[in-house]
Amino acid sequence: xxxxxxxxxxxxxxxxxxxxxxxxxxxxxxxxxxxxxxxxxxxxxxxxxxxxxxxxxxxxxxxxxxxxxxxxxxxxxxxxxxxxxxxxxxxxxxxxxxxxxxxxxxxxxxxxxxxxxxxxxxxxxxxxxxxxxxxxxxxxxxxxxxxxxxxxxxxxxxxxxxxxxxxxxxxxxxxxxxxxxxxxxxxxxxxx
Amino acid sequence: xxxxxxxxxxxxxxxxxxxxxxxxxxxxxxxxxxxxxxxxxxxxxxxxxxxxxxxxxxxxxxxxxxxxxxxxxxxxxxxxxxxxxxxxxxxxxxxxxxxxxxxxxxxxxxxxxxxxxxxxxxxxxxxxxxxxxxxxxxxxxxxxxxxxxxxxxxxxxxxxxxxxxxxxxxxxxxxxxxxxxxxxxxxxxxxx
DNA sequence: AGAAGACTAGACCGATTGGTCTAGTCCTGC
DNA sequence: GCAGGACTAGACCAATCGGTCTAGTCTTCT
Numbered sequence: 001x002x003x004x005x006x007x008x009x010x011x012x013x014x015x016x017x018x019x020x021x022x023x024x025x026x027x028x029x030x031x032x033x034x035x036x037x038x039x040x041x042x043x044x045x046x047x048x049x050x051x052x053x054x055x056x057x058x059x060x061x062x063x064x065x066x067x068x069x070x071x072x073x074x075x076x077x078x079x080x081x082x083x084x085x086x087x088x089x090x091x092x093x094x095x096x097x098x099x100x101x102x103x104x105x106x107x108x109x110x111x112x113x114x115x116x117x118x119x120x121x122x123x124x125x126x127x128x129x130x131x132x133x134x135x136x137x138x139x140x141x142x143x144x145x146x147x148x149x150x151x152x153x154x155x156x157x158x159x160x161x162x163x164x165x166x167x168x169x170x171x172x173x174x175x176x177x178x179x180x181x182x183x184x185x186x187x188x189x190x191x192x
Numbered sequence: 193x194x195x196x197x198x199x200x201x202x203x204x205x206x207x208x209x210x211x212x213x214x215x216x217x218x219x220x221x222x223x224x225x226x227x228x229x230x231x232x233x234x235x236x237x238x239x240x241x242x243x244x245x246x247x248x249x250x251x252x253x254x255x256x257x258x259x260x261x262x263x264x265x266x267x268x269x270x271x272x273x274x275x276x277x278x279x280x281x282x283x284x285x286x287x288x289x290x291x292x293x294x295x296x297x298x299x300x301x302x303x304x305x306x307x308x309x310x311x312x313x314x315x316x317x318x319x320x321x322x323x324x325x326x327x328x329x330x331x332x333x334x335x336x337x338x339x340x341x342x343x344x345x346x347x348x349x350x351x352x353x354x355x356x357x358x359x360x361x362x363x364x365x366x367x368x369x370x371x372x373x374x375x376x377x378x379x380x381x382x383x384x
Numbered sequence: 385a386g387a388a389g390a391c392t393a394g395a396c397c398g399a400t401t402g403g404t405c406t407a408g409t410c411c412t413g414c
Numbered sequence: 415g416c417a418g419g420a421c422t423a424g425a426c427c428a429a430t431c432g433g434t435c436t437a438g439t440c441t442t443c444t
Binding site: 026027028029030111114115116119124127128131157158160161162163164165166168169171172173178185 | 218219220221222303306307308311316319320323349350352353354355356357358360361363364365370377
């Protein structure tokens with residue numbers, strides 16, 4: 001969830017990274033373009049050059065980028081896991097660690113970036129496609145464990161549903177316990 | 193979640209109802225005071241008279257009111273239920289119906305009103321207290337079914353975690369299926 | 385070198401924002 | 415009736431909002 005610093009990011013990427021971070025912290029409507037520009041160190045003309053529809057385009061790009069990052073976290077978490085539960089547990093622990101790094105102040109990275117944004121069909125379609133990518137990315141691992149397509153999809157969805165609720169509660173409580181205990185919450189029961 | 197119309201609401205209540213509805217639909221930052229005032233049919237001076245800290249006070253009042261309403265829904269849902277699962281299922285069905293009534297556009301009433309608002313400790317404390325009231329209100333029913341204090345609390349929290357994630361997904365998908373299937377999601381496994 | 389397009393820079397703009405404040409009207413109690 | 419407080423009403427304000435636009439600089443290709 002942090003940009004790789006091995007290469008100088010392009011202007012466009014700098015805008016996306018800054019927007020992602022600020023939208024997550026402040027929400028879409030609570031973030032002004034001036035803040036994004038200041039953090040990215042980019043002038044306004046550049047923003048409209050790269051994102052002709054302005055703030056709304058930025059939200060679409062932030063959602064896309066977030067989904068790609070989450071899929072990376074999911075893939076890392078499930079790599080080498082012997083079964084779904086282990087992968088999901090690692091995912092939750094990784095996200096709990098991210099939560100701690102973010103100092104407990106940020107909205108859930110998935111839902112904060114994909115469920116809040118401009119009131120436009122374009123964004124909505126983007127966000128939905130991004131979310132479906134995440135679900136598909138997670139379900140793929142379920143299938144690799146031998147789950148049926150349906151069961152894998154269901155498991156992925158359940159994980160994401162629980163993840164959001166848990167992150168939100170962790171945020172309120174200022175600690176990541178609900179994230180770390182999510183697997184037990186979900187699979188202390190689902191496991192079969 | 194709709195004001196009782198048996199009595200003419202006070203100016204203050206009109207503001208709270210309007211704010212609650214608009215904050216749920218647009219988010220706190222996405223709602224301007226002018227909109228709230230227009231919907232409530234109240235002049236600005238009145239707002240500052242009743243809510244000296246302005247918009248932030250309104251958010252606190254909206255959160256409190258929302259919690260009270262949700263607790264009412266919970267109590268209704270669990271009234272007469274033979275066990276936790278039945279009560280929780282009825283709660284989910286009631287909320288799914290509310291979702292349909294709201295035309296799928298509103299943020300989760302609990303989390304949208306309690307987790308988004310002014311970046312202030314006062315609001316945060318209010319919201320956290322409100323949420324804890326909801327959890328306690330639900331846990332009470334668990335205890336009435338013979339659950340230990342801890343298990344009842346855990347069950348209430350799990351329900352709310354799942355509820356938020358499900359509502360959010362229902363909102364994206366424009367249908368309440370995830371809300372209606374939440375009990376099976378949670379208790380097709382937890383049930384013991 | 386020159387042309388064209390990509391990209392940066394920041395001034396400008398009308399609209400909206402939430403809060404402040406003055407001037408009333410209404411209500412209650414003496 | 416009068417005084418004081420509760421409450422309504424809306425004008426005013428500085429700041430911010432996101433978008434537009436002009437004027438450059440940089441890059442690439444011929």
